[in-house]
Structure formats: C-alpha cells, structure tokens
Amino acid sequence: MGTSTTATQGIDPGGQIPSFKYTWVERLKKGDEVTHLITLAAAFSIILITALLVWQLWSGSKLPRHAFGWHFFTTSSWDPISRDFGALTFIYGTVLTSAIGLVIAVPLGLGAAIFLAELAPRKISDTLTFLIELLAAVPSVIYGLIGIFVLIPILSNFVVPVLKKALGFLPIFSGPFYGVSYFSAGVILSLMIVPFIVSISREVLLAVPNSQREAMLALGATKWDVTWRAVLPYARRGIAGSIFLALARALGETMAVTMVIGNVAQIKVSLLAPGYTIAAVIANEFTEATGDLYLQSLIELGLVLFLVTMIINALARVLMLTMGSHEVSE
Amino acid sequence: MRRRYPPLTKRITNVVMLSLTGVCAFMTVSVLFFILGYLVYYGGKSLSLSFFTQLPAPVGQTGGGMANAIVGTVKLLALATVIGIPIGGLGGVYLAEFGTGWFSFLVRYTTDLLNGVPSIVMGIFVYGLVVLPMHHFSTLAGGIALGIMMIPIAVRSTEEFLRAVPRSLRESGMALGASKSETIRNVVIPAAINGIVTGIMLDLARVAGETAPLLFTSFGNEFWSKGWLQPTASLPVVIFNYAISPYEDWHRQAWAAGFVLLAGILMVNIFARFALSRREHMVRR
Numbered sequence: 001m002g003t004s005t006t007a008t009q010g011i012d013p014g015g016q017i018p019s020f021k022y023t024w025v026e027r028l029k030k031g032d033e034v035t036h037l038i039t040l041a042a043a044f045s046i047i048l049i050t051a052l053l054v055w056q057l058w059s060g061s062k063l064p065r066h067a068f069g070w071h072f073f074t075t076s077s078w079d080p081i082s083r084d085f086g087a088l089t090f091i092y093g094t095v096l097t098s099a100i101g102l103v104i105a106v107p108l109g110l111g112a113a114i115f116l117a118e119l120a121p122r123k124i125s126d127t128l129t130f131l132i133e134l135l136a137a138v139p140s141v142i143y144g145l146i147g148i149f150v151l152i153p154i155l156s157n158f159v160v161p162v163l164k165k166a167l168g169f170l171p172i173f174s175g176p177f178y179g180v181s182y183f184s185a186g187v188i189l190s191l192m193i194v195p196f197i198v199s200i201s202r203e204v205l206l207a208v209p210n211s212q213r214e215a216m217l218a219l220g221a222t223k224w225d226v227t228w229r230a231v232l233p234y235a236r237r238g239i240a241g242s243i244f245l246a247l248a249r250a251l252g253e254t255m256a257v258t259m260v261i262g263n264v265a266q267i268k269v270s271l272l273a274p275g276y277t278i279a280a281v282i283a284n285e286f287t288e289a290t291g292d293l294y295l296q297s298l299i300e301l302g303l304v305l306f307l308v309t310m311i312i313n314a315l316a317r318v319l320m321l322t323m324g325s326h327e328v329s330e
Numbered sequence: 331m332r333r334r335y336p337p338l339t340k341r342i343t344n345v346v347m348l349s350l351t352g353v354c355a356f357m358t359v360s361v362l363f364f365i366l367g368y369l370v371y372y373g374g375k376s377l378s379l380s381f382f383t384q385l386p387a388p389v390g391q392t393g394g395g396m397a398n399a400i401v402g403t404v405k406l407l408a409l410a411t412v413i414g415i416p417i418g419g420l421g422g423v424y425l426a427e428f429g430t431g432w433f434s435f436l437v438r439y440t441t442d443l444l445n446g447v448p449s450i451v452m453g454i455f456v457y458g459l460v461v462l463p464m465h466h467f468s469t470l471a472g473g474i475a476l477g478i479m480m481i482p483i484a485v486r487s488t489e490e491f492l493r494a495v496p497r498s499l500r501e502s503g504m505a506l507g508a509s510k511s512e513t514i515r516n517v518v519i520p521a522a523i524n525g526i527v528t529g530i531m532l533d534l535a536r537v538a539g540e541t542a543p544l545l546f547t548s549f550g551n552e553f554w555s556k557g558w559l560q561p562t563a564s565l566p567v568v569i570f571n572y573a574i575s576p577y578e579d580w581h582r583q584a585w586a587a588g589f590v591l592l593a594g595i596l597m598v599n600i601f602a603r604f605a606l607s608r609r610e611h612m613v614r615r
Contacts, residue, residue, distance in 0.1 A: 030509035036428050042420030043437045050440040053455045060458055111354025128359055135362050137599045139539020141566045145573050145588050150368050191361055222336050222344035252448025254542040279450045287546050302454045313446040
C-alpha cells in the first residue's frame with residue numbers, strides 16, 4: 001500500500017500532464033503545424049500538376065475528338081492540307097516497333113536474369129547487374145546516335161542479308177532495306193528496354209524461396225529443370241510485370257525511334273520498310289503544325305500515348321503487387 | 331549397367347540452356363561496352379578544347395564548339411533542380427513523416443502516374459502551360475519540363491531514405507523535448523541527407539539526357555541564350571539535330587557532344603553507386 005502511493009507521487013491524479021500538452025499557439029511556435037502544411041502543399045501540388053496535365057491533354061484535343069470521334073483511330077490518312085487526320089499509321093508503327101523490341105528483349109533479358117539470379121556467384125551477379133543497369137541510364141538520344149551510325153550499318157551489312165536469305169519468303173522480310181525501318185527501331189528499342197527486364201526479373205527470381213528449388217532438386221531434377229519448372233512458374237507474375245513496364249517504356253520512347261524509323265507515314269507489312277510512330281510524329285511535327293485542328297490532332301496522339309502507358313504501368317503494378325514481394329520496386 | 335539419372339538428354343538440355351543464359355547475360359553487358367567504345371572512339375576523336383569554348387561554326391566551316399549548349403544544359407538543370415527538388419523533396423517528407431490514409435495513397439499513386447508519363451507528352455504539357463501563354467520558347471519552359479520530370483524520383487528517394495532512419499533516432503529526439511518538426515529538421519533529415527543528395531544527383535543525371543521534353547520548350551539556339559526567357563541550346567537537342575543532319579562535320583560534333591553528355595551521366599551514376607553501396611537496397615530509378 002505504502003509503495004503504491006510513493007509510486008504515484010508527483011503525478012497529477014487526474015492523469016493529465018499539462019506541461020507536456022502544447023496549446024495550438026505553442027505548437028505553431030514549435031513548427032509542427034507549419035511543417036505539416038508546407039509538406040502537404042508540396043504533396044498536393046504533385047496531384048495538381050498531374051491533374052493539370054490530364055486536363056490539358058483532354059481540353060487541348062477537343063477539336064479532333066469532336067471532328068473525327070472514334071474514326072481517328074481507324075483511318076490512316078494524315079493530310080494537313082485537306083485537314084483530315086487519322087492515327088492508324090502511327091498506332092501501327094508504335095505497336096509494331098514495341099512488339100519487335102519485346103520479341104528480342106524478353107528472351108535476352110530473361111536469359112540474362114536467370115544467369116544472374118540462379119548461376120552467377122553473388123559478387124559477379126551484382127557487378128554485372130550494375131553494368132546492365134547503367135545501360136538504363138544512357139539517354140535515348142545516344143541510343144539514337146548509335147542507331148544511326150553503328151546499328152544501321154551493322155544491320156544492313158550483316159543481319160538483314162542473312163535474314164532475307166533465310167526467311168525472305170515471308171512477307172514480313174520482303175522488300176528492299178534502306179536502313180531506316182521498323183526493324184531498326186525495334187532492335188534499338190530492345191536494347192533500351194532489356195535493362196529493365198533484367199534488373200526487375202532478377203530481383204523477382206532472387207525472391208523465390210529456396211524451398212521451391214530444393215524440393216525439385218531432391219526429386220533428381222537438373223538445374224535447368226528446376227529453373228524452368230519450379231522457379232519461373234513461381235515468379236511468373238513478377239516477370240510479367242517487368243515485361244509490362246518495359247512495354248510501357250517502349251511505347252513512349254521518342255528520340256531513338258525518331259532517329260532510325262524513317263518517319264514515313266505508311267503502313268507496310270514488311271518490317272524492313274520505313275514507318276512512323278506516335279511519339280515520333282509528335283516530335284517531328286508539333287512545332288510545325290499549322291492550324292488548330294492539326295496541332296490538336298497531335299495533342300490527341302499524346303493523350304492516347306499517355307492513356308495507354310498509364311494503363312500498362314498500372315497492370316505492371318498490379319502484377320508485381322500480387323507477386324507479394326515488397327522488395328520489387330520498379 | 332547402372333542407370334544414371336537424370337538421363338543424358340536432360341543433362342544435355344541442362345548444359346545447353348544454362349550456357350545460353352550465360353550468353354544472354356554476356357550479350358546484354360557487352361551492349362554497354364559497345365556503346366561506350368563507340369562514343370569514346372568517335373567522340374574522343376572529335377573532341378577538342380574549342381568544343382567547350384566556342385559557339386557552333388556555320389555549316390561548311392570546320393571547327394566551332396558547343397559552349398552555348400553546355401551552358402544551356404547547365405542552366406536547364408539548375409532551373410529543374412530549383413523547381414523539382416523542393417516539391418519532390420517536401421512531398422517525400424510528407425509521405426514519410428505525416429502521410430496516412432487515402433490522401434497519401436493518392437499522392438503516391440499520382441507520383442507513379444507522373445513517373446510513367448512519356449517524356450514527349452511532358453513536352454506537350456509544358457508547351458501548353460508555359461510556351462503558349464508566353465508566345466515563345468524559353469529556357470524557363472525547358473527547366474519547368476525537366477523539373478516536373480524530376481519530381482517523382484525525388485519524392486520516392488526522399489521517402490525511402492527518410493523511412494530508413496531508425497525509429498530509435500526519432501524517439502531520442504522527441505525524448506529530448508524536440509517537437510516532431512524539430513526532430514525531422516535536426517535529427518531525421520541530417521541522418522538521411524547523404525542518401526537524399528545522392529538520390530537527387532541520380533535524378534539530375536536522368537533528366538540531363540532528356541531530349542523530347544526540350545524539343546518544344548527550350549527549342550534550340552545557335553548563339554548564346556540571352557537570359558532565362560529566350561530559347562536555349564542544350565546538349566541532347568543539339569545531338570539530335572546534328573545527328574540527323576546531312577553534314578559530316580556536324581556528325582562529328584554530335585559524337586563529341588554525346589561523349590561529353592554520357593561521360594557526365596555515367597560518372598554520376600557510378601559515384602552514386604559507391605556512395606550508396608553500404609546500403610542494402612539502392613534506390614532504383
């Protein structure tokens with residue numbers, strides 16, 4: 001009894017500790033409210049900027065949306081003189097170059113990721129991954145420079161003659177090759193997106209629990225079998241996420257593609273023909289667009305690009321979240 | 331005879347496929363060295379002192395440099411830092427220290443959204459926001475475009491580094507009678523400042539090479555840009571314009587500019603790698 005009274009001595013029996021409770025003015029002096037408000041304003045301005053961006057794209061493309069409606073996406077004429085605009089040519093170019101990029105980058109990137117996660121010792125793996133991630137820091141205009149002066153000569157001297165000899169009967173490899181083409185753009189894109197696939201897939205593979213591997217090894221499987229049948233299926237969502245992220249980047253990529261695709265508004269089956277993409281037409285024609293309808297059609301192309309990359313990024317996020325590995329950040 | 335398991339075909343597949351993955355890794359890494367090699371070879375060959383000190387020479391005249399583009403890029407990056415870092419950094423502080431509930435979810439979501447915006451679309455946005463009302467291209471517009479592009483990474487790296495500060499540090503700050511904001515200012519941010527600064531440098535290195543948002547904001551300029559409200563040359567845009575030009579001499583200049591730009595960007599990245607190597611999770615782009 002005596003001990004309990006001494007223990008509570010000096011403390012307000014009501015449980016209130018007045019000296020530790022600041023009034024609003026005191027808190028203001030201490031700076032909590034101010035700091036909260038300033039940082040809140042910064043956070044809010046991020047939302048404001050994004051909202052402004054969406055609003056600008058939407059309101060800036062009013063004319064073509066009213067004039068063409070959905071036909072904008074199904075017609076391929078792009079004629080500033082008769083004021084007739086359709087996006088099909090550019091959508092085709094964007095989808096085709098990104099598809100070529102993925103066809104090359106996915107096996108290459110996944111193979112590299114498997115090597116780095118499953119085979120290479122940790123130190124070597126980390127060093128190689130760092131070098132591959134440096135590739136992602138190379139600006140796209142430099143990829144374009146390499147594309148024009150290095151890649152196109154290599155393609156036209158060595159790769160395309162072999163392709164044409166082996167697969168020339170296919171319509172996708174028919175016709176002459178002038179260097180600038182869907183194919184060149186796709187190859188450059190694949191080099192640009194491969195670092196993303198490698199670095200994210202590697203992390204996803206490293207996050208696969210060892211019990212998965214050991215269970216199958218114990219059954220007498222080879223290392224490859226373990227990787228192919230146990231590790232990859234376990235990591236498939238995360239890998240798909242990395243591919244979607246890479247796809248979003250490929251779709252929005254501007255400079256490197258503009259420099260090697262040829263910028264010819266046509267739809268050709270042959271991958272060796274020159275073409276045009278959404279981002280490239282905006283980059284080339286935006287400052288020269290005469291007339292509101294022309295300019296706003298370009299803005300509508302930008303809106304399309306924005307919406308598509310937004311949806312694909314969201315899909316990637318959902319896929320990686322359901323993978324349930326919180327270390328996987330993009 | 332003793333049967334061996336796994337069977338021969340499986341063992342062959344194993345060796346072949348695993349070697350192929352090694353080939354993939356080797357090929358991917360070698361792309362970096364190809365790019366570096368060509369830039370060092372062509373760029374180094376075309377680089378001279380006048381590249382850093384002189385204005386571009388008229389077509390047909392050899393020599394000349396890109397002093398105006400180098401200064402232009404520095405000005406654009408300075409402006410981008412002034413615009414992007416306060417918003418991004420303070421936004422990151424908000425998310426790490428104050429944010430809870432639906433609002434911080436919304437902030438995170440829009441930050442990711444902003445991060446995914448294709449750079450050419452950012453150019454359209456700032457064109458409508460700044461260039462159209464002012465009726466001309468300007469350094470200011472280019473800086474704003476790059477600044478907005480810096481925000482998402484600044485938010486994410488600041489938040490991540492602040493969150494990495496141990497709880498005990500915050501508690502000891504509070505226990506000494508400091509208010510929450512005093513603790514943040516004097517304890518938490520100083521503890522995380524190395525990481526935050528490194529994150530900002532990586533962020534700068536990322537936007538330093540952006541070309542698409544500058545095409546219709548800061549545009550280009552063959553001479554010195556007078557003040558912040560005039561169009562300015564910048565290294566990435568000059569590389570683009572010179573590379574697609576038909577002149578041999580301009581191609582050489584483009585290689586030299588590419589070499590300078592890439593050298594700067596990669597140096598920052600490598601430095602950041604070593605600065606952060608003690609941390610387990612590097613902030614990713």
